[in-house]
Amino acid sequence: MPKIVNHKERKIKIAESTWNVIVREGLENASVRKIALEAGLSVGSLRHYFPSQSDLFLFSMELVSDRVQKRIENTEYNGQPIEIIQQALSEVLPIDEERSIEMEVWLIFSAKTLVDQKLEELSQKVFIQMKTGIERVIHSMEQLQLLRSTINKEMEVLRLHALIDGLAMHHILYPKVLTKEEMVHTLTYHLQSLCVEDT
Structure with missing residues:
Protein backbone atom coordinates (compact mmCIF):
# COMPACT_ATOMS: atom_id res chain seq x y z
CA MET A 1 0.00 0.00 0.00
CA PRO A 2 1.57 3.32 -1.04
CA LYS A 3 2.45 5.83 1.67
CA ILE A 4 -0.05 8.69 1.91
CA VAL A 5 1.76 12.02 1.79
CA ASN A 6 0.31 15.04 3.56
CA HIS A 7 1.29 17.70 1.05
CA LYS A 8 0.57 20.63 3.36
CA GLU A 9 2.79 19.17 6.08
CA ARG A 10 5.53 18.50 3.55
CA LYS A 11 5.43 22.11 2.29
CA ILE A 12 5.69 23.33 5.88
CA LYS A 13 8.61 20.98 6.49
CA ILE A 14 10.37 22.36 3.41
CA ALA A 15 9.72 25.93 4.56
CA GLU A 16 11.09 25.16 8.04
CA SER A 17 14.14 23.55 6.43
CA THR A 18 14.56 26.73 4.41
CA TRP A 19 14.53 28.74 7.66
CA ASN A 20 17.19 26.46 9.17
CA VAL A 21 19.52 26.75 6.19
CA ILE A 22 19.08 30.52 5.98
CA VAL A 23 19.73 31.06 9.70
CA ARG A 24 22.73 28.72 9.66
CA GLU A 25 24.34 29.67 6.33
CA GLY A 26 22.72 32.89 5.12
CA LEU A 27 20.30 33.60 2.31
CA GLU A 28 23.00 33.67 -0.36
CA ASN A 29 23.93 30.06 0.49
CA ALA A 30 20.37 28.75 0.73
CA SER A 31 20.51 26.67 -2.43
CA VAL A 32 17.72 24.31 -3.47
CA ARG A 33 20.11 21.40 -3.04
CA LYS A 34 20.95 22.34 0.57
CA ILE A 35 17.32 22.94 1.46
CA ALA A 36 16.28 19.62 -0.09
CA LEU A 37 19.02 17.84 1.90
CA GLU A 38 17.85 19.55 5.11
CA ALA A 39 14.27 18.44 4.40
CA GLY A 40 15.31 14.89 3.56
CA LEU A 41 14.01 15.17 0.00
CA SER A 42 15.40 15.01 -3.48
CA VAL A 43 15.78 18.21 -5.46
CA GLY A 44 13.11 16.91 -7.83
CA SER A 45 10.64 16.37 -4.99
CA LEU A 46 11.26 19.86 -3.67
CA ARG A 47 10.73 21.41 -7.09
CA HIS A 48 7.44 19.51 -7.33
CA TYR A 49 6.15 21.66 -4.47
CA PHE A 50 8.06 24.84 -5.30
CA PRO A 51 8.95 25.21 -9.01
CA SER A 52 11.07 28.30 -8.34
Whole structure:
Protein backbone atom coordinates (compact mmCIF):
# COMPACT_ATOMS: atom_id res chain seq x y z
CA MET A 1 0.00 0.00 0.00
CA PRO A 2 1.57 3.32 -1.04
CA LYS A 3 2.45 5.83 1.67
CA ILE A 4 -0.05 8.69 1.91
CA VAL A 5 1.76 12.02 1.79
CA ASN A 6 0.31 15.04 3.56
CA HIS A 7 1.29 17.70 1.05
CA LYS A 8 0.57 20.63 3.36
CA GLU A 9 2.79 19.17 6.08
CA ARG A 10 5.53 18.50 3.55
CA LYS A 11 5.43 22.11 2.29
CA ILE A 12 5.69 23.33 5.88
CA LYS A 13 8.61 20.98 6.49
CA ILE A 14 10.37 22.36 3.41
CA ALA A 15 9.72 25.93 4.56
CA GLU A 16 11.09 25.16 8.04
CA SER A 17 14.14 23.55 6.43
CA THR A 18 14.56 26.73 4.41
CA TRP A 19 14.53 28.74 7.66
CA ASN A 20 17.19 26.46 9.17
CA VAL A 21 19.52 26.75 6.19
CA ILE A 22 19.08 30.52 5.98
CA VAL A 23 19.73 31.06 9.70
CA ARG A 24 22.73 28.72 9.66
CA GLU A 25 24.34 29.67 6.33
CA GLY A 26 22.72 32.89 5.12
CA LEU A 27 20.30 33.60 2.31
CA GLU A 28 23.00 33.67 -0.36
CA ASN A 29 23.93 30.06 0.49
CA ALA A 30 20.37 28.75 0.73
CA SER A 31 20.51 26.67 -2.43
CA VAL A 32 17.72 24.31 -3.47
CA ARG A 33 20.11 21.40 -3.04
CA LYS A 34 20.95 22.34 0.57
CA ILE A 35 17.32 22.94 1.46
CA ALA A 36 16.28 19.62 -0.09
CA LEU A 37 19.02 17.84 1.90
CA GLU A 38 17.85 19.55 5.11
CA ALA A 39 14.27 18.44 4.40
CA GLY A 40 15.31 14.89 3.56
CA LEU A 41 14.01 15.17 0.00
CA SER A 42 15.40 15.01 -3.48
CA VAL A 43 15.78 18.21 -5.46
CA GLY A 44 13.11 16.91 -7.83
CA SER A 45 10.64 16.37 -4.99
CA LEU A 46 11.26 19.86 -3.67
CA ARG A 47 10.73 21.41 -7.09
CA HIS A 48 7.44 19.51 -7.33
CA TYR A 49 6.15 21.66 -4.47
CA PHE A 50 8.06 24.84 -5.30
CA PRO A 51 8.95 25.21 -9.01
CA SER A 52 11.07 28.30 -8.34
CA GLN A 53 13.17 29.67 -5.50
CA SER A 54 10.85 32.69 -5.42
CA ASP A 55 7.86 30.42 -4.77
CA LEU A 56 9.73 28.69 -1.96
CA PHE A 57 10.81 31.94 -0.33
CA LEU A 58 7.30 33.38 -0.62
CA PHE A 59 5.72 30.38 1.13
CA SER A 60 8.46 30.41 3.79
CA MET A 61 7.84 34.09 4.46
CA GLU A 62 4.06 33.58 4.58
CA LEU A 63 4.57 30.78 7.11
CA VAL A 64 6.40 33.17 9.45
CA SER A 65 3.49 35.64 9.25
CA ASP A 66 0.87 32.91 9.72
CA ARG A 67 2.65 31.45 12.77
CA VAL A 68 2.77 34.85 14.50
CA GLN A 69 -0.90 35.59 13.77
CA LYS A 70 -2.09 32.18 14.99
CA ARG A 71 -0.02 32.49 18.16
CA ILE A 72 -1.60 35.87 18.94
CA GLU A 73 -5.10 34.55 18.22
CA ASN A 74 -4.72 31.32 20.21
CA THR A 75 -2.83 32.54 23.28
CA GLU A 76 -4.76 33.32 26.44
CA TYR A 77 -3.18 36.35 28.10
CA ASN A 78 -3.53 37.10 31.81
CA GLY A 79 -2.90 40.09 34.02
CA GLN A 80 -3.69 43.78 34.12
CA PRO A 81 -4.70 45.41 30.78
CA ILE A 82 -1.26 46.96 30.23
CA GLU A 83 0.39 43.59 30.93
CA ILE A 84 -1.89 41.85 28.41
CA ILE A 85 -1.06 44.48 25.78
CA GLN A 86 2.66 44.03 26.45
CA GLN A 87 2.37 40.25 26.18
CA ALA A 88 0.48 40.45 22.89
CA LEU A 89 2.97 42.90 21.36
CA SER A 90 5.84 40.68 22.53
CA GLU A 91 4.62 37.99 20.13
CA VAL A 92 6.55 39.81 17.40
CA LEU A 93 9.67 40.26 19.52
CA PRO A 94 12.44 37.60 19.53
CA ILE A 95 12.04 36.70 23.21
CA ASP A 96 12.48 32.93 22.80
CA GLU A 97 14.09 30.55 20.32
CA GLU A 98 10.99 30.12 18.15
CA ARG A 99 10.37 33.84 17.81
CA SER A 100 14.08 34.56 17.34
CA ILE A 101 14.20 32.23 14.33
CA GLU A 102 11.02 33.78 12.91
CA MET A 103 12.36 37.31 13.28
CA GLU A 104 15.81 36.50 11.93
CA VAL A 105 14.33 34.80 8.89
CA TRP A 106 11.90 37.68 8.36
CA LEU A 107 14.70 40.26 8.49
CA ILE A 108 16.80 38.27 6.05
CA PHE A 109 13.87 37.90 3.67
CA SER A 110 13.15 41.63 3.98
CA ALA A 111 16.32 42.41 2.05
CA LYS A 112 15.11 40.12 -0.72
CA THR A 113 11.87 42.14 -1.02
CA LEU A 114 13.86 44.89 -2.77
CA VAL A 115 14.33 42.68 -5.82
CA ASP A 116 11.37 40.26 -5.68
CA GLN A 117 7.94 41.77 -6.33
CA LYS A 118 6.01 38.86 -4.77
CA LEU A 119 7.98 39.11 -1.54
CA GLU A 120 7.66 42.89 -1.57
CA GLU A 121 3.87 42.63 -1.84
CA LEU A 122 3.71 40.19 1.08
CA SER A 123 6.06 42.33 3.17
CA GLN A 124 3.93 45.40 2.57
CA LYS A 125 0.77 43.45 3.45
CA VAL A 126 2.29 42.30 6.75
CA PHE A 127 3.54 45.82 7.47
CA ILE A 128 -0.01 47.17 7.06
CA GLN A 129 -1.41 44.33 9.22
CA MET A 130 1.10 45.19 11.94
CA LYS A 131 0.23 48.88 11.77
CA THR A 132 -3.49 48.03 11.96
CA GLY A 133 -2.84 45.84 15.01
CA ILE A 134 -1.01 48.66 16.76
CA GLU A 135 -3.84 51.06 15.91
CA ARG A 136 -6.17 48.63 17.71
CA VAL A 137 -3.85 48.58 20.70
CA ILE A 138 -3.86 52.37 20.99
CA HIS A 139 -7.63 52.42 20.49
CA SER A 140 -8.10 49.77 23.20
CA MET A 141 -5.95 51.77 25.60
CA GLU A 142 -8.16 54.79 24.92
CA GLN A 143 -11.36 52.77 25.42
CA LEU A 144 -10.02 51.42 28.71
CA GLN A 145 -9.25 55.01 29.76
CA LEU A 146 -5.56 54.18 30.09
CA LEU A 147 -4.32 56.63 27.49
CA ARG A 148 -3.30 60.13 28.50
CA SER A 149 -5.63 62.76 27.03
CA THR A 150 -2.73 64.70 25.48
CA ILE A 151 -1.58 61.76 23.38
CA ASN A 152 -1.46 62.16 19.59
CA LYS A 153 -2.85 58.74 18.69
CA GLU A 154 -1.71 58.73 15.05
CA MET A 155 1.86 59.63 16.03
CA GLU A 156 1.89 57.05 18.83
CA VAL A 157 0.89 54.30 16.39
CA LEU A 158 3.90 55.18 14.21
CA ARG A 159 6.22 55.48 17.20
CA LEU A 160 5.15 52.18 18.79
CA HIS A 161 5.47 50.40 15.44
CA ALA A 162 8.97 51.80 14.96
CA LEU A 163 9.94 50.91 18.52
CA ILE A 164 8.88 47.27 18.16
CA ASP A 165 10.67 46.88 14.82
CA GLY A 166 13.78 48.58 16.20
CA LEU A 167 13.90 46.46 19.34
CA ALA A 168 13.52 43.25 17.34
CA MET A 169 16.21 44.19 14.81
CA HIS A 170 18.67 45.45 17.44
CA HIS A 171 18.34 42.26 19.50
CA ILE A 172 18.84 40.04 16.44
CA LEU A 173 21.94 42.03 15.45
CA TYR A 174 23.32 42.70 18.95
CA PRO A 175 21.82 40.11 21.33
CA LYS A 176 24.49 40.66 24.01
CA VAL A 177 24.02 44.42 23.97
CA LEU A 178 20.21 44.50 23.92
CA THR A 179 19.02 41.48 25.89
CA LYS A 180 15.57 39.89 25.76
CA GLU A 181 14.81 41.25 29.22
CA GLU A 182 15.77 44.77 28.13
CA MET A 183 13.53 44.48 25.07
CA VAL A 184 10.50 43.63 27.18
CA HIS A 185 11.38 46.24 29.80
CA THR A 186 11.74 48.94 27.13
CA LEU A 187 8.38 48.03 25.59
CA THR A 188 6.69 48.05 29.00
CA TYR A 189 8.30 51.38 29.89
CA HIS A 190 7.05 52.93 26.66
CA LEU A 191 3.51 51.63 27.13
CA GLN A 192 3.43 52.97 30.68
CA SER A 193 4.61 56.36 29.42
CA LEU A 194 1.42 56.57 27.35
CA CYS A 195 -0.83 55.93 30.33
CA VAL A 196 -2.47 58.22 32.85
CA GLU A 197 -0.36 58.56 35.99
CA ASP A 198 -2.49 56.42 38.31
CA THR A 199 -2.47 53.35 35.99
